[in-house]
Amino acid sequence: MSAGKLTGKTAIVTGGAQGIGGGIARQLAADGAQVLIVDINEEVANANAEHIRAAGGTVSCMLGDVVQEEVANAMVARAVEEYGRLDILVQNAFSGAGGRGSAVDIEPADWRAGLASLVDALYLGARAAIPAIEASGAPVGRPATEVGRIVNISSAHGLMQAAGWMVYEVGKTAVIGLTRQLAVEYGPVGITVNAIAPGHILTENLEKLWAAEGNDKGRRLFELQYPVRRMGKPEDIATAVAFLCAPEASFITGVVLPVDGGHTIQLQENLVMDLKDYIVENPDLRTYFDVPGAGVPRH
């Protein structure tokens, strides 16, 4: 593979087997980084790694649940042992822990499990990685502004609230606070820390759910709500992560970058007016989000 913007750098991508993280691992490797994928799904991680190697990239996989402190420490040790340094940490893994429901519905144990996965894991990852990134320093011949990069994956759900998603909304909002805190603390040593807030991204898993729903007009309604009139792809997020990790992005830190086709800047009352005719004309609309009883106004 020819030299890219990230040649000589080592990146950890949590949840890098598939979906958004899978795309991020492929992009960082394509840009020249040595990538360590950390995931609970060994088989799918290995398949993504094969794909990366076939394209000329350098990658290895580690099986582990990043909610565990010992896994966070072990992934950093493994990256340093295998590649001699650590430069980039992308914290993307999430498995849906915590479930859905309002404050009254959810059980305290689910709240704790959800926030452990959404927030604690990212704190533990940063805690383990930052000393190793600092110790690695900037690659030879590169300026001190290139010591390191952390990118945390939040969500449009971290910027706006959806009823019935208590754990996810609070967790993804906390990811933004964590990102900003790390940014002010580690900017002085040359580590930038940013968050990305994806809109709806058609991962392998979500593509299957849409296909199972089989309601093309409902899918089209979902796309129409986006100013760009489409849902996102893992590559849309991956290229944004690669940009934030590149040398040119050294003056960008503590930001939340929405990568959402304009979804979160759109005035919703106009959107409803724009789409109401489509809804009236297509009374059988369904999306895979449809759950009996969900969405019924409380008042």
Ligand SMILES: NC(=O)c1ccc[n+]([C@@H]2O[C@H](COP(=O)([O-])OP(=O)(O)OC[C@H]3O[C@@H](n4cnc5c(N)ncnc54)[C@H](O)[C@@H]3O)[C@@H](O)[C@H]2O)c1
């Ligand atoms: N897909 C979307 O529309 C969307 C939108 C906004 C934000 N996000 C966020 O993007 C991230 C990735 O989502 P996705 O849709 O690509 O998910 P996905 O389910 O397609 O992939 C997640 C990957 O993470 C792994 N994983 C899950 N929990 C883990 C853990 N504790 N330790 C290690 N690996 C673990 C899974 O095995 C899987 O390979 C998540 O943080 C999610 O909240 C997704």
